[in-house]
Amino acid sequence: MVWKDEAFEIWTRGWASLFREGDSSRELLEKVQKSCYLVSLVDNDYISGDLFAAFKEI
Template sequence: MGSIPTKEILQPTIVDPASFIVWKDGAFEIWTKGWARLYPEDDSSRTLLEQVQNSYYLVSLVDNDYIKGDLLTVFNEV
């Protein structure tokens, strides 16, 4: 496999839902069991990390048109 100097290297993004679930759980766990524990229980930073873990959603957005796609237009249309 090689590349052409004047051409963009194109490769698809593979998204595996099962891997995302594991990664998501790990990310939230790091926030609460790792970072949050660095702060005292009444610290605002710890409170923020705990609030994020309890009320935010982690999503994966993929634009399958990786050549001419513009994923951000989805948010501008709302």
């Protein structure tokens, strides 16, 4: 995902920078950035789509 790095970079420069170095909130944001995946779900059936139906079975 090309845009993942850019999205997380904005998150780090914008949101995380509001907290001092070593702050637990900043550490959480940095941990999420390093350990989570950024996912984009797209349903191309605009009229009768049900994107979240697949998750009902989980």
